[in-house]
Amino acid sequence: MNMIETKNLTKTYGNFSAVSNVNLHIPEGSVYGFLGPNGAGKSTTMKMFLGLTRPSSGSFAIDGKHYPENRMEILKEVGSFIEAPAFYGNLTGEENLDIIRKILGLPKSSIDEALELVGLTQWRRRLAKKYSLGMKQRLGLASALIGKPPILILDEPTNGLDPVGIHEIRTLIRSLPEQFDCTVLVSSHLLSEIELMADNIGILNHGHLLFEGTIGDLKKNASFRGYPTDNLEDTFLALIDEDNRKRGGRS
Amino acid sequence: MSYALECKKIKRTGLISAFLVGGLLASLVPILNMAVRSEMYTHANEPALQILLDANWQMMAMLNLLLTVSGACVMYHIEFADNGIQRLSTLPFQESSLFFGKALVLTVLDILALFIETMALAFCCQYWFSNGAPFGSRFFAELFANYGYLLLLMLPVILTSLLIASACKNMWISLGINVVCVFTATMLPTNNFALSLFPFALPFQTLAGTNMDQAIYFMISVVIEIIIIGIVELIYLRIRRCFE
Numbered sequence: 001m002n003m004i005e006t007k008n009l010t011k012t013y014g015n016f017s018a019v020s021n022v023n024l025h026i027p028e029g030s031v032y033g034f035l036g037p038n039g040a041g042k043s044t045t046m047k048m049f050l051g052l053t054r055p056s057s058g059s060f061a062i063d064g065k066h067y068p069e070n071r072m073e074i075l076k077e078v079g080s081f082i083e084a085p086a087f088y089g090n091l092t093g094e095e096n097l098d099i100i101r102k103i104l105g106l107p108k109s110s111i112d113e114a115l116e117l118v119g120l121t122q123w124r125r126r127l128a129k130k131y132s133l134g135m136k137q138r139l140g141l142a143s144a145l146i147g148k149p150p151i152l153i154l155d156e157p158t159n160g161l162d163p164v165g166i167h168e169i170r171t172l173i174r175s176l177p178e179q180f181d182c183t184v185l186v187s188s189h190l191l192s193e194i195e196l197m198a199d200n201i202g203i204l205n206h207g208h209l210l211f212e213g214t215i216g217d218l219k220k221n222a223s224f225r226g227y228p229t230d231n232l233e234d235t236f237l238a239l240i241d242e243d244n245r246k247r248g249g250r251s
Numbered sequence: 252m253s254y255a256l257e258c259k260k261i262k263r264t265g266l267i268s269a270f271l272v273g274g275l276l277a278s279l280v281p282i283l284n285m286a287v288r289s290e291m292y293t294h295a296n297e298p299a300l301q302i303l304l305d306a307n308w309q310m311m312a313m314l315n316l317l318l319t320v321s322g323a324c325v326m327y328h329i330e331f332a333d334n335g336i337q338r339l340s341t342l343p344f345q346e347s348s349l350f351f352g353k354a355l356v357l358t359v360l361d362i363l364a365l366f367i368e369t370m371a372l373a374f375c376c377q378y379w380f381s382n383g384a385p386f387g388s389r390f391f392a393e394l395f396a397n398y399g400y401l402l403l404l405m406l407p408v409i410l411t412s413l414l415i416a417s418a419c420k421n422m423w424i425s426l427g428i429n430v431v432c433v434f435t436a437t438m439l440p441t442n443n444f445a446l447s448l449f450p451f452a453l454p455f456q457t458l459a460g461t462n463m464d465q466a467i468y469f470m471i472s473v474v475i476e477i478i479i480i481g482i483v484e485l486i487y488l489r490i491r492r493c494f495e
Contacts, residue, residue: 053492075342075343082337084334086334088329088335096335099259103342
């Protein structure tokens with residue numbers, strides 16, 4: 001069963017098409033890697049899932065619930081982290097999570113669990129504005145993970161983290177479906193990163209979905225089309241390059 | 252719940268202290284005025300409260316207005332500065348609750364500031380106008396009726412300044428617009444009913460010395476303004492998402 005499904009999802013800003021007729025199929029209990037270069041439309045798609053921006057056309061359903069009719073029901077099930085960490089700088093990490101906990105109606109213990117998961121327990125009483133970029137990123141992740149939601153939407157969650165932090169968060173994301181029985185949609189512009197986390201991937205370029213399937217399927221597909229398959233980074237670049245060429249843009 | 256959340260969010264912003272200090276500062280206006288030139292006022296024939304309000308309220312109202320618009324801008328600044336509002340938008344939480352929660356917090360802060368000012372007016376009446384005799388219950392009824400009236404007339408300002416602040420991500424823009432509105436209000440004649448209905452001009456009105464019919468018209472207009480501003484904010488929140 002698909003946890004998230006889109007049908008010809010499109011978002012345009014004037015003449016510019018940020019997302020164009022995208023049909024995603026994200027299976028329940030999987031980690032789905034959403035891949036694409038900067039400006040491909042990953043964040044816009046995720047923002048549409050969260051109701052932060054309205055689709056220009058097309059539709060989507062999350063856990064069988066349709067937008068916009070069931071927006072509140074969808075948000076109750078989704079933990080998210082979009083673009084950059086969002087928090088209140090004048091509050092501590094713990095107080096920031098407490099605001100989210102109160103809105104979601106969760107027990108107080110959920111704050112400790114979320115802080116523990118992202119390794120922020122030690123700095124819980126520090127003001128969020130005094131956090132380093134990596135700590136802010138972890139706070140953002142903690143706010144997405146609080147209450148163990150069945151669906152997680154994470155937009156480039158390892159941005160700003162050091163290599164140890166990236167490894168920790170990657171391992172955490174990989175373990176989430178098994179640990180909390182949830183579905184994870186995670187975006188990145190690095191195939192090498194997604195490769196280590198995701199069961200399925202979707203590749204987006206200029207708002208168009210170029211590929212959807214498993215890493216194995218991608219290799220098969222690339223081999224069939226004559227792209228390099230030894231290194232997935234090269235496969236990804238070749239795919240994007242050809243699409244750019246077809247569109248008449250820079251290669 | 253949104254009121255409790257908003258109270259939590261204003262932690263460490265200095266808003267509560269600002270309203271306390273602002274209320275005390277506005278309270279000093281009638282006290283200092285009476286301390287340095289009480290002979291100008293003590294011989295007048297009008298009721299003590301009316302004399303004090305006529306002499307000092309314009310300045311006190313101006314301070315209250317600046318305090319309120321600054322409070323509104325700070326309350327939305329903490330939402331926009333580190334993107335906290337975006338996180339709330341991804342939670343099962345109505346953005347309108349955020350607006351009305353902030354309006355409630357700002358109203359409570361104004362209640363506090365106006366109460367301090369009302370107490371200062373009561374002190375001035377007692378000290379300079381009573382000739383040693385304590386004021387009766389009629390005086391206090393008049394004093395608190397005036398307090399309630401001033402508070403009611405402050406509500407459209409609270410809502411309008413929050414509406415402006417909610418629309419501007421940059422606090423300096425919302426503060427600028429609000430301050431321009433405050434100064435525009437000072438240029439409007441207070442004796443013109445239609446012009447006095449401008450939300451930022453309403454707090455310059457007082458109950459003491461005002462014709463009761465006109466006071467009722469003001470109160471009805473304020474209720475209508477509150478409803479209109481509330482509806483405008485709800486419409487704004489609805490349409491904003493279409494353009495993001």
